[in-house]
Amino acid sequence: MEVTRPPFIYSDKELDEHEGQVVENLKAASQTPFPDPDKWLVEEAEKQGVFLTTVDAVINWGRSNSIYPAICFPACCAFEFIAAMGPRFDLSRFGMEILRASPRQADLMITAGTLTWKMAPNIRRIYDQMAEPKWVIAMGACAVSGGIFRSSYNVVPGYNRIIPVDVYLPGCPPRPEALIYAIRMLQAKIRKRANIGKD
Amino acid sequence: MTVALAAVDVQKKIEAKFPGTTSIEKNAILVKAESLLDVMSFLKKSPDLAFDYMTTITAVDYFDYFEVIYLLVSMEKNHGLTIKTRVFDREQPSLPSVISLWHSADYQEREIYDLMGISFKGHPNLKRIVLWPEFKGYPQRRDYLQ
Secondary structure, eight states, rough: OOOOOOOOOOOHHHHHHHHHHHHHHHHHHEEEEEEEEOTTTHHHHOOOOHHHHHHHHHHHHHHTTTEEEEEOOOOHHHHHHHHHHHHTOOOGGGTOOOOBSSSGGGEEEEEEEEOTTHHHHHHHHHHHHSSSSSEEEEEEEEOOOOOOOOTTTTTTTTTGGOOOOSSOOSSSOOOOOHHHHHHEEEEEEEEHOTTOOOO | EEEEEOOHHHHHHHHHSTTTTTETTEEEEEEOGGGGHHHHHHHHHTTOOOEEEEEEEEEESSSEEEEEEEEETTTTTTTEEEEEEEOOOOSSSSEEOOOOTTTTTHHHEEEHHHHHOOETTTTTSSSOOSSSSOOOSOOOOOTTTO
């Protein structure tokens, strides 16, 4: 029996051009970095009432101690992250023992590695799929500023061109202790957040 | 271990069939670009050489010319050989594709086209492999500036 193959909806040329157009559009839109989302640290702290502060404290206690990272490891800093997850450094002491395979179940993105412009739309998509509230740690020199590849033709000079970053963690690569310190700083930041009465 | 053939011996065999097409550079054979496909076909089909596998194609930019290097291996005879060729046209460099002889040339020729800008005549699907199609320029060239 002869099997007739259905025609492809797109040719690979069309797919290539579509992919290239997405990259070009993102590159044109990402010429300036996102401002760091830390203004609310001061502003929100002044607005808080006594009752709201108590509820917020409970919510923030829960949130800061159950951060679930999404999988976003484009390059070599991932191995330091794996070491941090392992038995020696044991990240689960801080309430984040599970690495979520789906970004929809995660609320922290640890961007461990160099980002190329061709990968950038996918990182933006992972970030967009994460449910609010969500936070980002830029791990390593490449994630902070592009690192040694900053002047390359195909490397994004810092994740803050693509997504807003909460905590910057320098190092090439950072030690697992440094990553744990960055997560502790993020937890301190989450504990200052005002949730009630906020849009 | 794969034996590296003496380039001088192989060159004599090539010169007997295609006179004036090759020269020796260190332990490699430098082939003129216009007779590349003939020489490669001879190296593959000649029974005592029998280069049935091509491991690598790579390209170097020396400003005056591009040098494209082919590393050939014979699984049958367990020996290897290095072939080089040069392209002097910088505006529209082109070479004959060896994809009709070795299928492993497919992605490697596309990569050289993508990053070095050498187009391979006869390649059925010559388009950018790493970068996206709208990318301007060829970034592995020495004179590439962003």
